[in-house]
Amino acid sequence: MRFRISGETPHGPEETLALCAEAENYYVDRPPPARHQYELRDCAAEGELAHAAAQAQEDGSATLGSLTVHALDRYGKPVEPAWDVWCLKDARVLDVRPGFTDPSVVDVTVEGSLDAMAAGVDELPEVPGVPPLYQGFRLYGRDEEPWGSCRQVALMGRQPEPEPVPLRLLRCEPSGRLLAALESGDDRFDLGSAHLGPLDRTGRSIEEHWTCLHVESWSYSAAGASRVDLTLDVSCDDFRSSAARAAHELWSAGPPTEPNRWAALDSAGRAAWSRAAQHNSAARRGPEPLPNATYHLDGRHITDSGGFSLALGETMNGPGGYFGDCFGTIEYCLEEGHGGRRPFTLVWHDHHIARACLGRTPLTHDASPSFEQILEFFAQHRVDVLLD
Template identity: 75%
Template sequence: MPFRITGESENGDEPEETLALCAEAEAYYVDLPPPVRDHYELRDCAPEGELARAAAQAQKDGTAPLGLLTVHALAHNGEPVEPLWDVWCLGNARVLSVRPSFADPTLVDITVEGSLDHWAAGVDEQPEVPEVPPLTQGFHLYGRDEESWGSCKQVALVHKQPEPDPIPLRLRGCEPSGRLLAALEQGEDQFDLGGVYLGPLDRTGRTIDEHWIFLHVESWSYSTPGAGRVDLTLDISCDDFRTAGARKAHELWSAGPPSEPNLWAALDSTGRAAWSRATERNLSARRTPDAPPGATYHLDGRHTTDVIGFCLALGEAMNGPGGYFGTSFDTIAYHLEQAHAVQRPFTLVWHDHHIARTCLGRTPLLYARSPSFKEILGFFAGREIEVLLA
């Protein structure tokens, strides 16, 4: 599968600049390693709610699931430190052990295992342990829905797992141009190319999907054979768009936008996410002529086992195979307001609706949640859309 590196033009009004067309990529699709799960101690802890329940279960069974643990510092008067959004989050936490506190026999020290959840904390990076403001009285602990889980005096990192080694990405048979060619002609073995877009192409040269990355060239060499072509070894982060699931989605798009519905149905969550990005990226290629008000659309609900599946099925109902109509309530509402392909009022016939009724909604112990079947019906009802359940 060919790839393209694209840079923004110096003049934002001009088209983007192609920096390289590459014949193939090696290790572009790499499944993310499991998140590093370190061990922490909640010292001098007075657990409440779900944390108290998990602590009791761990004492009985040896370990217990907990879910998202959020930690917020308390000021000297025992009130949460402002701003309230300044929190520290441990994702998919599990209680490993509980023992009496040395300082106070009425309290306990709880050992938990988990991964730093930057997304839940709303930041790009978190410190290894929560920040400790001056004169702090400890930390307030709470769960995913901000329910109180008690308090502790200190959060300590007691066992840190090593980070996995990065897997280099190699682009082979690249035809360089623009600032990439200029950097290569300077003869440096390593250099930064700055912010660029990188993504696979279909057989017609149309971009399937692309992502903004900061590109550092670790090494390069001339391709064999191929005068003027080079092989690039890149140092970029292994993000979720490079998974094996994304490969399967991109292969289905390699001949161009799909002509059959439900080709995404067998993909896992990462593959469906990649398919969704491809539908949005190629929206102009798949959009159907706008229909008049009062039209009827048929949503195939056989594969709506998650919120992405629902959005993909809705996109195909509105715009045909490979169609896009949003990825959330906000983006779906935007398309409805802009009358993209449809005009309200209209009727949506939801076939096999029982799949979504069963599968959509909250997942225990996870931070993110999808809208429930009832919430989706309420969303449509408030926008002049009659839903017929079939």
């Protein structure tokens, strides 16, 4: 599979910076984030935290899920704005001990990884920050359910952060500002913001990702002096996953011509398929849709929220079609008529599969919509759903 680096120009369309014959470590799973141990001191546990603490005392440890910590000001109120929110994901309770000075509270040892995304920031500190004369912390679960309070959060043990896996693009034909940088003779340089992604056999982009590229090293390729091998440091690399390979291979011959080619993919692979469908949606739009039409939704493979969005996309826009991947983007497609013009009727075949499968995934930060929530959404947006 070939790959392309492209970038925007100040006064013209996007330019190709490199066409690359092969990539190493493009489809690689990111190493899991480091997990650290913290102590919630003088903790008055409530709700799920109290339940997990009791289970840990009995079993040695207990799964907790997402833990959110809010600093309290001098009046005992959560600090606003929410820049003092601090989050752990995939947390576990490891130990519970009586409080040192107060037998009514406990010291709880938890292990987890910092969750900057849930906190809405680029990076979280090792321990939560506190305002002057603070009164401790309020503890919450994933959905802001109260889990009690504690006086202090202390870092007890730290794991080293995993080393990133370098991305290599091989046998690249450089041009534009990449060629100019190579000709300058520097071994390392910043390429700046660019788009990076795989190509199908016809040269069409399967999907692209904006990122900042730093060339860590380069050398002339064995294919000849006109080609180079690049080792890159990529600032945003969420797209690099083994699951994406399976999705991209299904697109490698070009956009799909048969429905449900995505059915055997797992949730991560379906997310990669959705990105490819969205990236190619503009080139695949059909004629202007008419109102009061009837569409048939194939529900045989709607076993998760990704399956719902992919099946809906193909219902509205044919194989490989896109019609949003969440309520917000589906609403946008409905408003803009990208495949369907309201009012229309949606016949949902084999709906019992989605009814049984869709909904909340335990102990995760994001909850997928339930079957009932999807029906309510369509009713609010003048889409008549018939269950078959």
